[in-house]
Amino acid sequence: xxxxxVRTPALIRVxxxxxxxxxxxxxxxxxxxxxxxxxxxYPKATATSVVLFALLAVPFWLVVAELDFFEPEPAKLLxxxxxxxxxxxxxxxIPGGVALENLVAKLGSPQLAAGWGAALAAxxxxxxAKTLGVVAIVLxxxxxxxxxxxxxxxxxxxxxxxxxxxxxxxxxxxVALAGQGDQVQPVIATFLLRGFLSGIxxxxxxxxxxxxxxxxxxxxxxxxxxxxxxxAVLAVLGxxxxxxxxxxxxxxxxxxxxxxxxxxxxxxKGLPPLVLILLLVRRVxxxxxxxxxxxxxxxxxxxxxxxxxxxxxxxxARRASARRLAAAGAGRAAKTAVRRLQRAQARLAAxxxxxxxxxxxxxxxxxxxxxxxEAVAGPGPRRHRAWTIAATVVGIAVLxxxxxxxxxx
Amino acid sequence: MARISRRQLTNVLGAVGVxxxxxxxxxxxxxxxxxxxxxxxxxxxxPYLIGAxxxxxxxxxxxxxxTGTRPGDSEGTVLFRVGPVRYAIAVxxxxxxxxxxxxxxxxxxxxxxxxxxxxxxxxxxxxxxLAGLQGGYTAPGxxxxxxxxxxxxxxxxxxxxxxxxxLGRTLPRIEASTRTLR
Numbered sequence: 365x366x367x368x369x370v371r372t373p374a375l376i377r378v379x380x381x382x383x384x385x386x387x388x389x390x391x392x393x394x395x396x397x398x399x400x401x402x403x404x405x406y407p408k409a410t411a412t413s414v415v416l417f418a419l420l421a422v423p424f425w426l427v428v429a430e431l432d433f434f435e436p437e438p439a440k441l442l443x444x445x446x447x448x449x450x451x452x453x454x455x456x457x458i459p460g461g462v463a464l465e466n467l468v469a470k471l472g473s474p475q476l477a478a479g480w481g482a483a484l485a486a487x488x489x490x491x492x493a494k495t496l497g498v499v500a501i502v503l504x505x506x507x508x509x510x511x512x513x514x515x516x517x518x519x520x521x522x523x524x525x526x527x528x529x530x531x532x533x534x535x536x537x538x539v540a541l542a543g544q545g546d547q548v549q550p551v552i553a554t555f556l557l558r559g560f561l562s563g564i565x566x567x568x569x570x571x572x573x574x575x576x577x578x579x580x581x582x583x584x585x586x587x588x589x590x591x592x593x594x595x596a597v598l599a600v601l602g603x604x605x606x607x608x609x610x611x612x613x614x615x616x617x618x619x620x621x622x623x624x625x626x627x628x629x630x631x632x633k634g635l636p637p638l639v640l641i642l643l644l645v646r647r648v649x650x651x652x653x654x655x656x657x658x659x660x661x662x663x664x665x666x667x668x669x670x671x672x673x674x675x676x677x678x679x680x681a682r683r684a685s686a687r688r689l690a691a692a693g694a695g696r697a698a699k700t701a702v703r704r705l706q707r708a709q710a711r712l713a714a715x716x717x718x719x720x721x722x723x724x725x726x727x728x729x730x731x732x733x734x735x736x737x738e739a740v741a742g743p744g745p746r747r748h749r750a751w752t753i754a755a756t757v758v759g760i761a762v763l764x765x766x767x768x769x770x771x772x773x
Numbered sequence: 774m775a776r777i778s779r780r781q782l783t784n785v786l787g788a789v790g791v792x793x794x795x796x797x798x799x800x801x802x803x804x805x806x807x808x809x810x811x812x813x814x815x816x817x818x819x820p821y822l823i824g825a826x827x828x829x830x831x832x833x834x835x836x837x838x839x840t841g842t843r844p845g846d847s848e849g850t851v852l853f854r855v856g857p858v859r860y861a862i863a864v865x866x867x868x869x870x871x872x873x874x875x876x877x878x879x880x881x882x883x884x885x886x887x888x889x890x891x892x893x894x895x896x897x898x899x900x901x902x903l904a905g906l907q908g909g910y911t912a913p914g915x916x917x918x919x920x921x922x923x924x925x926x927x928x929x930x931x932x933x934x935x936x937x938x939x940l941g942r943t944l945p946r947i948e949a950s951t952r953t954l955r
Contacts, residue, residue: 378782378784378788379781379785379788380784380785380788380791383785383788383789383791383792384791385790385792387792387795401886404886405884405886452795455799456798456799457798458797459799459800459803460798460799460802460803462803462806463802463803463805463806464802466806466811466839466840467802467805467806467809469839469840469842469843470806470809470810470811470839470840471809473839474837474839474842474843474844475844477843478842478843478844478845478849479845481843488804489798492798493795493798496791496794496795499787499791500788500791503784503788503791504789540881540884541881541939542877543876543877543878543879543880543881543884544877544880545880545884558827635779751781772788
C-alpha cells in the first residue's frame with residue numbers, strides 16, 4: 365500500500381484513458397439525448413428529480429469517499445467512476461436489459477419473463493457493465509488501486525452513479541405512467557421509495573462488492589492467479605446474486621403492494637446482503653486501518669500520535685467521536701483542529717516524510733493552544749449510537765407515512 | 774517510429790476487451806434478440822389470461838408477441854399481432870373512475886412525440902357488461918384506436934395501431950375481441 369498522486373500528464377500517456385474517454389463521450393451523448401426527451405416532455409418533473417437525486421448523491425459520495433481515510437482516492441478518478449456508472453453502464457444496460465428480458469420470454473415463456481425477467485436480465489447486464497467500470501479504472505490508473513478497499517471505493521462510486529441515473533429515469537417514467545402531465549408527485553414518491561427505502565443496499569453496495577473482487581484480483585499478488593480470479597468471480601457473482609434476490613418475485617407474492625409486503629422485502633431481501641456486504645467492507649477497512657495505524661505506532665512519538673489517538677484513528681465512528689468531544693470541550697475551532705490533525709496523521713501514515721511530520725506537529729500545537737491537546741474518542745459512543753438508531757427509526761416512520769400519503773406504499 | 778511497450782500493449786488490449794464486452798451487451802444481446810422470432814400461435818377460440826384475472830379471446834388469426842406480454846397476479850400486459858396491426862391490452866391497479874382512466878390514457882398518447890388524439894370519445898361496452906370509452910389517434914405514418922375500461926380496482930387499456938388500410942381490414946375482428954374482455 366503506497367500512495368501516488370494521479371496526474372493528468374500521466375493519464376494522457378495511457379492508451380486506455382483515451383478509449384475510456386471515448387466510451388464516456390458516447391455514453392454521455394446518449395444520456396444527454398434521453399435527458400433532452402425528458403426535459404421536453406416533463407420539464408418540471410425532470411428538473412425536480414435531477415435536483416432531488418443529485419442532493420441524495422452528496423451524502424453517499426461523502427461516505428464512500430471517506431471509506432479510505434488513510435489513502436483517499438483522487439477526486440478525478442472518483443468522478444470517472446461515478447460518470448461510468450451514470451453514463452456508460454446505464455447506456456449499455458437499457459438496450460441490453462430489454463433484449464435479455466425478451467430472450468427470457470422467447471426461450472422460456474411470457475410467464476417466466478413476467479416473474480423472473482427483471483430478476484435475471486437486469487442484474488446480469490448491469491453488474492457486468494458496472495464491474496467494467498472498476499476494470500477501466502485499473503486500466504487507466506493501476507497505481508491508484510493498491511488495496512482491496514480501493515476496489516470497494518471505486519466499485520461503490522460506479523454503483524452510486526448508476527443508482528442516481530437509474531432513479532432519475534424511473535422517476536420520470538413514473539410521471540409518464542401516471543398520465544397526468546408534468547406533475548412532481550410521482551417524482552417525490554419515487555424519491556422516497558427508491559432513494560431512501562431501497563437506496564442504501566442497491567447499486568452502491570453491489571458495486572462495492574464487485575469492486576472488492578477486482579481490487580483483490582489486482583493487489584493480492586502473493587496469491588496465485590487462479591485463486592485471485594476465483595475470488596473476483598465470486599465477488600461479482602455475489603453482487604449479481606444480491607441483485608437477483610432484490611429483484612426476485614419472492615416474499616412479496618400474494619402480499620400485494622402494501623406496508624407488510626414492503627417491510628418483508630426490506631427485511632428478507634434487502635437486509636441480508638446489506639449486512640453481509642457492510643461486514644465485508646468493514647473488515648477490508650479495518651485491515652487497511654490496522655496496517656496504517658501500525659506504521660504510525662512504530663514511530664513511537666506521542667507528539668505525532670498518542671496511544672489513545674492510535675485507537676481513535678482506526679475507526680470512522682471513533683474519529684467522529686473525537687471531533688464531537690473536541691467541539692463539546694473546546695469549541696468549533698478545536699473540532700476543526702482535530703479533523704486537520706487526523707488528516708495530517710493519515711497522510712503521515714501513508715507517506716512518511718519530514719513535511720508530513722511537521723504538519724502533524726503544527727496541528728498538535730494548535731490543539732494545545734486551544735486547550736485540547738489529545739484527539740481521542742469520547743466516552744459515550746453507545747449513547748450516540750442509540751440516538752442514531754432512534755433517529756433512523758423515526759426517519760423510516762416518517763418516510764412510511766409520506767409514502768402512504770402519496771400512494772406509493 | 775516509437776515502439777509500443779509490452780505494458781502499453783496489455784493496456785490497449787484490456788481497453789479493447791472492455792469495449793468489446795460493452796458492445797456485446799449494448800448491440801450483441803439486441804442482435805440475438807432480433808434474430809429470434811417473438812410471435813407464437815395461440816388458439817383464437819378460448820380466453821387468454823392477461824393479468825389480475827382479466828381475460829380476452831384473441832382475434833381470429835392473431836399471434837401472441839411474447840416481448841410485449843407479461844401476465845401477473847395484480848397486473849399484466851398482452852400484445853397480439855394481427856398481420857401488421859399491433860393490438861395491446863394492459864391491466865393495472867387503478868383508483869379512480871372511467872373518465873379519469875380515459876384522461877390518463879389520452880394524456881399518455883399525446884405526450885408521445887407526434888401523437889394526437891383525433892376524435893371525441895364514444896361509449897363502448899363488453900359482452901360481459903363492462904362499460905368503457907373509446908377514441909382514435911394518429912401517429913407519424915400510422916393511425917390508432919384506444920379503449921379504456923374500469924372495474925374491480927383495475928383499469929384495462931386497449932391500444933390498436935397500424936396503417937389505415939390494415940386497420941380498416943382488421944378492426945372488426947379486433948373490436949369483436951375487445952368485446953370479450955371480462
